[in-house]
Amino acid sequence: MTADRPPAPAFEEAVGARIAAARLWAVHQAPYLASAVFALKPVILEPALDEDTGEPVADPDFRAFPADTRWNLYVEPGTVLATPVEEVGWWMLHQVGHLVRGHAARSPVRPEAGQEMSHAAGAVRDEEAHRWNQAADAEINDDLEAEDLRGPAGVVSPKELGLPANRTAEEYVPMLDVLAQAMGRGGRALAEAIDCGGAVDGQVRAYEDDGSGDGLTRLDQELLERSIAAGIQDRISTRSEVPSGWRRWAEDRLLPSVNWRARLGAMIRRGVSTVAGQVDFSHRRPSRRAGAYIDIVPPSMVRAVPDTVLVIDTSGSVTNDVLNRLLAEVTGIIEGVAGPNRRLRAFCCDVHPHPVQVVRRAGDIKLVGGGGTDMRAAIAAAMALRPRPDLVIVLTDGETPWPEQRPAAHVVLCLIGDGGHAPAWASVARVPADPPRRVPAKGES
Structure with missing residues (x-):
């Protein structure tokens, strides 16, 4: 799948309408993330067409609507047209979580320079990268579940897996390792192999090669994050509900610098x-009351x-x-x-x-x-x-x-x-x- 040419004009209008509707749904569900949702820049990829009907065919590799660190959201026409508006909006909020929480910068994945990670879920992927993606998903999905926004089938759910709430991706990694080993012995998988794109680990995917999405600069991202954090703090001050994970992020983001x-x-x-x-007793320094004793040198208290x-x-x-x-x-x-x-x-x-x-x-x-x-x-x-x-x-x-x-x-x-x-x-x-x-x-x- 490449982005060498735009999708067929017949699909552009329908794809744009579906994305616009999903944005509005996402903003309605999480108004404190409205500016982040609207900052996502959709990059429409070339559609895969059915050979007989000429209709676009959904590509499961793009079911998560992957994003990169420049806030480009990669949209495969067949996938977006086959996905309910609510689910597309859910994935927008999910990708915003990866971007705002800085999962790419926090990622432990450090491939060699020039190494390109495969996008296909069926390809051999680095196990560390795969587990980090799942752990980062758990950190985000925990807050979405707190808003009664249940994720699509196959995504990592801390609640359903019996994991503790309000943990970071770094804390979820060892928990998921233990669960995956236990479930593997029973012939089951922990969750589907979903790739959220460079937004989760900072690595470039093949579909980004054309450079069609310039996205946000680092300064733009800095200003956007500060705006989001200030908006969350404003909601907290008016006693509006905000998930605990986003509360902690906003507090840390606006924490004044210290010496x-x-x-x-x-x-x-x-x-x-x-x-x-x-403290303990020691004979290295006699007690001040030693004169009160006969033939006994009592110890003193030392630090x-x-x-x-x-x-x-x-x-x-x-x-x-x-x-x-x-x-x-x-x-x-x-x-x-x-x-x-x-x-x-x-x-x-x-x-x-x-x-x-x-x-x-x-x-x-x-x-x-x-x-x-x-x-x-x-x-x-x-x-x-x-x-x-x-x-x-x-x-x-x-x-x-x-x-x-x-x-x-x-x-x-x-x-x-x-x-x-x-x-x-x-x-x-x-x-x-x-x-x-x-x-x-x-x-x-």
Whole structure:
């Protein structure tokens, strides 16, 4: 299926009318997404015609009305004419969800440069991409179900699968893996292989090759997202109903920026004070009441100095310059809380953890590694250290899987850049990958 030429004129009017009706239906069902629905740009593909009747034939590969990251909605004439208006409108809201929630940027799928993913559901697809598509669908469909908008047959439904509500795609991935394995042993499939297009994983499909849909620029998308978030907040302030997933997205989208250094410092100090608040008896310093005893030296209460381990993601997606800058920030904070010249254990990790380094300064840490990343291995390695750390500080861009269970130690996560994700059990401070340079003061060189 290509977009080399427009559909036959006989179908254009009917296709346009069906899309217009679907837009109005979608806007009526979710008015807080009206501007997003109208921002979708339909790109009409060449129809597949029946050899005998000349009528357009529906193509099941386009049943989801796939979109790309430029907000182009790819419409196959036979499919749209064979699909009820309400279902077309449902898919419009679904694709808006992928685009506004930034699923393409959050996708763990990273094919090699120039690799093109197959569009056909029957073709061999990367399993990671397929599962991410389903998990992203679950995140969106959960909110559509909250509006009593049930999806078409075959789509992933958290409610029908018995999955918890109000979770992110990153949280749904491991849940769907477990369900798929269990259902596979019974000879059943978790859900149909539906491809939502580049909007879900950022990869270019074959039907986009002609470049006919210019779509929205990044600035246009930024302004549109802010407008949608502000509209949702306005509805919330008037006590109008908005699904919880869209509420959280709007709050995060309009959250004012904070001083990341102050937040990072507060997170580390809070972690240090949490474990340092544990006290115990020690004979290393006699009790002030020792004079009241004969032949007995009672212990005194002491506050433990937390054992801190620093984990550095050296997978290659974060530059050494950024890591060195953050290492100086982090070790400076630790020194201010726990005291100067204190030894610190640190280790680098990509797919596997590297040997532990015992250092006194950030400059003593040697950054080693490269390639992929798996912070599950890093957290497991930190918990296996003896003595086991009280506090674990992780420097990463978050493009990695995380342990499902909360580790025994308190974890502070320095999430570098705008992408990536963090586990629910970690204290998170998001830091810029490339902060703006400081303007020299007058008299400075």
